[in-house]
Amino acid sequence: MADPRHPRDGFRPAPWLRGAHLQTIVPTLLPAPAMGTPDEEMLVEVAAGNRLRILIARPQSRPRGTLVLVHGLGGSAASGYMIRTARMALEAGWVAVRVNLRNCGGTERLATTLYNAGQSEDVGRVLEELKAARLPGPLALVGFSLGGNLVLRYAGLAGATCLAEAMVAVNPPVDLEACVRCLEEPRNSLYQAYFTWRLCRLLKRIRRVRKVPGPAPLPWRVGTVRRFDACYTAPDGGYSSAEEYYGKASAGPHLASLQVPTLLLSALDDPFVSREVFAPHQGTAGGRLHLVQPPFGGHVGYWQAGRPRFWAGRMALNWVEAALGAGNPSTPESYQEPRPQQGSSERTVRPRAFLS
Numbered sequence: 001m002a003d004p005r006h007p008r009d010g011f012r013p014a015p016w017l018r019g020a021h022l023q024t025i026v027p028t029l030l031p032a033p034a035m036g037t038p039d040e041e042m043l044v045e046v047a048a049g050n051r052l053r054i055l056i057a058r059p060q061s062r063p064r065g066t067l068v069l070v071h072g073l074g075g076s077a078a079s080g081y082m083i084r085t086a087r088m089a090l091e092a093g094w095v096a097v098r099v100n101l102r103n104c105g106g107t108e109r110l111a112t113t114l115y116n117a118g119q120s121e122d123v124g125r126v127l128e129e130l131k132a133a134r135l136p137g138p139l140a141l142v143g144f145s146l147g148g149n150l151v152l153r154y155a156g157l158a159g160a161t162c163l164a165e166a167m168v169a170v171n172p173p174v175d176l177e178a179c180v181r182c183l184e185e186p187r188n189s190l191y192q193a194y195f196t197w198r199l200c201r202l203l204k205r206i207r208r209v210r211k212v213p214g215p216a217p218l219p220w221r222v223g224t225v226r227r228f229d230a231c232y233t234a235p236d237g238g239y240s241s242a243e244e245y246y247g248k249a250s251a252g253p254h255l256a257s258l259q260v261p262t263l264l265l266s267a268l269d270d271p272f273v274s275r276e277v278f279a280p281h282q283g284t285a286g287g288r289l290h291l292v293q294p295p296f297g298g299h300v301g302y303w304q305a306g307r308p309r310f311w312a313g314r315m316a317l318n319w320v321e322a323a324l325g326a327g328n329p330s331t332p333e334s335y336q337e338p339r340p341q342q343g344s345s346e347r348t349v350r351p352r353a354f355l356s
Helices: 020-029 080-091 121-132 146-161 176-183 186-207 225-237 242-249 252-257 275-281 311-325
Strands: 031-033 040-047 050-057 066-070 095-099 139-144 166-170 262-265 289-292 348-351
Touching: 020 080, 031 080, 040 121, 050 121, 066 080, 066 121, 066 146, 080 095, 080 139, 080 311, 095 121, 121 139, 121 146, 139 146, 139 311, 146 166, 146 252, 146 262, 166 311, 176 186, 176 225, 176 242, 176 275, 186 225, 225 242, 252 275, 262 311, 275 289
Parallel strands: 066 095, 066 139, 139 166, 166 262, 262 289
Antiparallel strands: 031 348, 040 050, 050 095
């Protein structure tokens, strides 16, 4: 019988939410919990004319460290998975920092460029500013989807100078070209249309405050994420094409250089981040990179019957606490999922947008 504490087998989808598509879509439509504590706002200059707004929540008890969360494509610090994980971190005694990437979370006036998957230096700037502000160490990173690619790319390029002491990447598209090709398959037409619509809507908001070269961002005309990237993201980021952008912005080529214990968590049934993108990286990074692939969970879904509902958030916190408390274990099997905090509840706020 499978050990229920084993990370691979620990996730059990809610009985009413089985299947990759339901796991991917429904959790993003459900109300998110309230943080339960006021957020402190900090502006971090990451490049000339570009600032990020990050939100800092502190626990009532003496902090155990600082957990920095980075959202995915079309998301923000207000995304449900960000708030759920931050709340779990607070309850466990961590300072929880939620990062809004460039233009996200209502920060269009704080940036002069679009955000993209290669801006991993932004992650490093956030960590530098948190250390300068004397937030309690150790620092740990958790990135979701595109945010997972960003944190992995940052740590891989930084090597021994990485300021985070442990990291988790949830469903990261470490090979952007392969993931975009998967998104272009007919079975993923819903996700293709949705992401394109979200990107076009963001660009329309940005154009209300500054000029962005390119055609009108009409979802029906742009059609695909690849075309959006070809028209806007790549030229804005200094790339000659979407394909050059995907190649240079992917975290995959840098994973072997990781110098900190890192958990890469991605469900085998993710609709558009396929299991094959991780195969070349198993056994790299001198044993510091641990790949855990539950059979189910969809794309950043992981909605279970028990509490906490968002299993991946608990798994990420579990990994960070064990990695920092007991060095760098040789296998992820030593990580047991803690029981939820007694008396914890999820007070709801407004529903979040699908896949944000």
